[in-house]
Amino acid sequence: MDHLRVDVFDNGAVRLGTNLVCDGYAEGFDFRVQTHIHDDHMGDFNRSKGLQDIFMSRETKALLIAELNADIEYRDNIISLGWGEEKELEDGTKLTFVRSGHMLGSTQVVVEYPDGLRCGYSGDFSWPINDVIQVDELVVDSTYGSSASIRKYSQGEAESCLLEIVSQRLRHGSVHIHAHRGTIERVLHILSANIGVPILGSKRLISEISVYQANGFALGSVTSTDSEKGRVALNGKSYVRLYAKGDGFRNELIEGTSISCSAFMTKPDNPVVEYSEKAFGVALTNHADFEGTIEYIRATGAKKIVTDNTRSHGVDLAVAVNSLISDAYAQPSSNHPAFTVR
Ligand SMILES: [Zn+2]
Ligand SMILES: [Zn+2]
Structure with a gap:
């Protein structure tokens, strides 16, 4: 394949041309x-903060500020963009963001030369997802790029299973739910109207949730574990407690039921694993x-595809793209990540 403008560096930074990287730092960009x-x-x-202009969606910026990165609000090299807004950069390229549906603020990226x-x-x-970027060259996330990663149930079914387990286990005591940021807000959305017990969380989580609420998500309220009301609920054993990054799940002794929500696919036909x-x-x-990944790649119209090998499955996905999408050519990114992120 002729020379591509896109690739991924060893540190995981995704290179779109010669002057812009995504989700990492690169010298000279x-x-x-x-x-x-x-x-x-x-x-x-933090290195990028000192040395690069950083672009992000408004929602991502609000979430970073809520995470106590207070200086982000005041730095003039941190620039937020609206959805679909075309931003011409100093080097003459044009940058556009399109929602990626992964969590609040998450974006697909287009750079036009x-x-x-x-x-x-x-x-x-x-x-x-509603809108897919239209590009010539694409770097695609390959987290579930292996054909072993096919889910035979819908996310709606997974949500019903969660609600059922929570309702059932609340009869025996408290329920403790752990998920990634973004997914934990979905859990809250599912439970809010459907269970009659207090939902507890850390102050950090509550400030994150308030960013979701400010952006139009109808989420029920969460009681702080540090508040008087929270302490009373904690003694009563009839509550749900939510945990995301930094909230200490597994560091504390859990007397009730614990539920982890994540994308593992040990059983492709059943969203529930009972440990x-x-x-x-x-x-x-x-x-x-x-299957969604293949459909996504088709929808972008890209003819040259680099599968991001940073989190494994880049090779599997490139092979699959080359056999399933006839007029496209895919290769795994050239990086050699020092370790594989699960
Ligand atoms: Zn993510
Ligand atoms: Zn990721």
């Missing part, structure tokens, strides 16, 4: 895009599976 706030995409963020070539990065994305009568996994995820 003026611009960084932050696609969303998950930790595995935040590499070298003065010669008309359009380079894109999917970021983490869910499927189906014991007090411990469950529910496959709630905001990531496209293998």
